[in-house]
Amino acid sequence: MWEKHCTSQHAVLLQECRIAHPIVKCTYCRTEFQQESKTNTICKKCAQNVKLYGTPKPCQYCNIIAAFIGNKCQRCTNSEKKYGPPHSCEQCKQQCAFDRKDDRKKVDGKLLCWLCTLSYKRVLQKTKEQCKHLSSSSRASLQEKEQYSRLSSGSHYNSQKTLSTSSIQNEIPKKKAKFDAISANGDSFSPDLALDSPGTDHFVIIAQLKEEVATLKKMLHQKDQMILEKEKKITELKADLQYQESQMRAKMNQMEKTHKEVMEQLQAKNRELLKQAAALSKGKKPEKSGAITSP
Numbered sequence: 001m002w003e004k005h006c007t008s009q010h011a012v013l014l015q016e017c018r019i020a021h022p023i024v025k026c027t028y029c030r031t032e033f034q035q036e037s038k039t040n041t042i043c044k045k046c047a048q049n050v051k052l053y054g055t056p057k058p059c060q061y062c063n064i065i066a067a068f069i070g071n072k073c074q075r076c077t078n079s080e081k082k083y084g085p086p087h088s089c090e091q092c093k094q095q096c097a098f099d100r101k102d103d104r105k106k107v108d109g110k111l112l113c114w115l116c117t118l119s120y121k122r123v124l125q126k127t128k129e130q131c132k133h134l135s136s137s138s139r140a141s142l143q144e145k146e147q148y149s150r151l152s153s154g155s156h157y158n159s160q161k162t163l164s165t166s167s168i169q170n171e172i173p174k175k176k177a178k179f180d181a182i183s184a185n186g187d188s189f190s191p192d193l194a195l196d197s198p199g200t201d202h203f204v205i206i207a208q209l210k211e212e213v214a215t216l217k218k219m220l221h222q223k224d225q226m227i228l229e230k231e232k233k234i235t236e237l238k239a240d241l242q243y244q245e246s247q248m249r250a251k252m253n254q255m256e257k258t259h260k261e262v263m264e265q266l267q268a269k270n271r272e273l274l275k276q277a278a279a280l281s282k283g284k285k286p287e288k289s290g291a292i293t294s295p
Contacts, residue, residue, distance in 0.1 A: 022034075022035055023035070024041070026041070026042050026043040026046055027041045027042050027046075027065075028042055028043075028046040028050075028056055028064070028065050028066045029043065029045070029046055029064065029066040029073070029075075030064055030066075031043060046066070049068045050068075052068075053068040053069060054068075056068045056073075057071065058253060059071070059072050059073040059076055059096075060072055061073075061076040061080075061086050061094075061095060061096040062075075062076055062094065062096035062113060062115065063094065063246075063249050063250060063253055064115070075114060076096065076098075079098040080098070082098075083098040083099060083100055083101070084098070084099070086098050087099055087111060089111065089112055089113040089116055090110045090111055090112060091110070091112050091113070091116035091120070091239070091242075091243065092113060092115070092116055092242070092243055092246035092247075093243075093246075093247075094113065094246060094250060096113040096114075097111045097112055097113040097116075099111060107120050107121065108120075115246075116242070119238075119239075119242055120239075123235050123238060123239070127231055127232075127235060130227075130231060131228065131231075134224055134227060134228075
């Protein structure tokens with residue numbers, strides 16, 4: 001009893017701690033960390049890098065805003081040194097997946113980037129936990145129903161048995177007298193019709209209960225199938241949403257890059273025009289001076 005009380009208190013304290021300090025994602029590097037305050041949105045490592053190097057830029061490979069030094073984040077830099085240039089991720093289609101040359105380290109045989117790997121594993125883990133919880137709860141409910149049906153049928157059978165034996169003892173003399181009277185009159189009579197079967201009622205009830213249990217099992221299986229299909233659909237929708245977000249992020253980065261290039265071209269053209277205007281103005285000054293000195 002004391003152990004159960006301590007366990008329940010420990011679970012309550014853990015829940016309160018999780019509520020007060022939830023696990024969140026860093027705004028920059030997207031790694032998970034325990035939030036110490038609501039205003040704290042970046043991890044300690046990124047906070048230290050911000051103090052040293054300033055606000056980071058988007059990584060040229062994964063587009064994560066974590067490039068403190070150069071155009072690549074530290075994760076992509078280390079992976080490129082170790083595994084070579086990046087490949088296209090099979091989920092988000094960006095050039096940010098590094099091939100480790102080991103099929104065991106792939107996720108279901110797919111070459112995924114770091115973000116897609118985390119999301120995929122998280123969704124799979126959640127689906128497995130929900131399926132395990134559903135299967136355990138369905139097994140427990142079925143066992144309870146079967147135990148209840150066995151207990152109810154057993155008690156009903158015992159009560160019917162005592163009632164049937166007493167009724168048989170009371171009915172046999174009466175039916176025997178009827179049998180003797182009918183046989184004395186010479187009527188045709190079958191002895192099987194003389195005695196009623198005393199256990200018919202409880203056999204019918206047992207059959208009905210079995211049918212109800214079978215129907216409930218079938219309904220439970222259908223519900224489980226519906227839940228699994230919905231979970232599968234939710235997983236697909238989440239993956240689709242993540243893909244759309246990555247595509248939108250890549251499109252925004254491309255638009256920003258294009259805008260930057262156009263601005264650089266316009267500035268270069270403007271500088272060229274200014275040079276030409278300066279050259280023209282210099283060419284006109286000697287002409288004016290020559291025109292004045294000629295008389």
